[in-house]
Amino acid sequence: xxxxxxxxxxxxxxxxxxxxxxxRDPAMHxxxxxTTHDMNSVITGIFLPSLTSRExxxxxxxxxxxxxxRSGISILWNKIISTDLSKQVLELDLPVxxxxxxxxxxxxxxxxxxxxxxxxxxxxxxxxxxQSAHSPLFEEPEKMGHILQEDVLAGTNSLxxxx
Numbered sequence: 156x157x158x159x160x161x162x163x164x165x166x167x168x169x170x171x172x173x174x175x176x177x178x179r180d181p182a183m184h185x186x187x188x189x190t191t192h193d194m195n196s197v198i199t200g201i202f203l204p205s206l207t208s209r210e211x212x213x214x215x216x217x218x219x220x221x222x223x224x225r226s227g228i229s230i231l232w233n234k235i236i237s238t239d240l241s242k243q244v245l246e247l248d249l250p251v252x253x254x255x256x257x258x259x260x261x262x263x264x265x266x267x268x269x270x271x272x273x274x275x276x277x278x279x280x281x282x283x284x285x286q287s288a289h290s291p292l293f294e295e296p297e298k299m300g301h302i303l304q305e306d307v308l309a310g311t312n313s314l315x316x317x318x
Contacts, residue, residue: 156182170233188260192288204293241270250278252307252315254299256287271317280306280315 156178163174183189184200194200206216253271255264264283271281282302284291292299302314312318 156185165236167237171236183260186260188258188288190261190288191290191294192256192258192286194288201290201293208293241273245273246275249276250307250310251276251280252302252312253281254284254291254302255281256284256289256291256294258288261289268317278310278312279318280312281317282314283316 159178160175160182163172163178165171165175180189184194184196187193190197191200202220205211205219206213208216211219251271251274253267255262255267257264259267268281271279280302284295284298287294306312306314
């Protein structure tokens with residue numbers, strides 16, 4: 156897999172090759188750094204758990220996955236990966252909460268923390284999920300619910316690891 160990834164390098168000038176995109180998710184899932192930390196397949200790792208969520212109406216669940224299946228990688232992909240928010244968005248006039256899985260390499264934990272530390276906001280909270288990759292909502296739902304109720308809805312950051 157390393158050889159195949161090296162043969163399809165991502166660059167700022169040429170963007171993200173299709174060969175890289177085809178390898179990315181399987182590589183990340185096998186390493187536990189993608190959608191979830193212990194995901195073996197999209198079906199058992201995220202699809203079925205998302206259907207069991209009591210907070211989302213069944214019709215919306217179906218529409219989420221219908222849209223996901225039709226959209227593929229975002230048409231904004233190249234713009235997204237070439238945009239450095241830490242240089243463009245330095246301050247926000249609203250509360251900001253980062254929910255970060257320690258195993259997340261979809262949105263790098265260390266890069267997210269670095270950005271969080273630079274960002275100015277009236278209330279900030281950085282929350283580390285020790286058993287999660289990119290989906291702490293599904294991987295650690297009790298902790299997520301507690302933070303949402305105690306901090307986010309209250310507009311505070313008392314449970315945050317970093318403020």
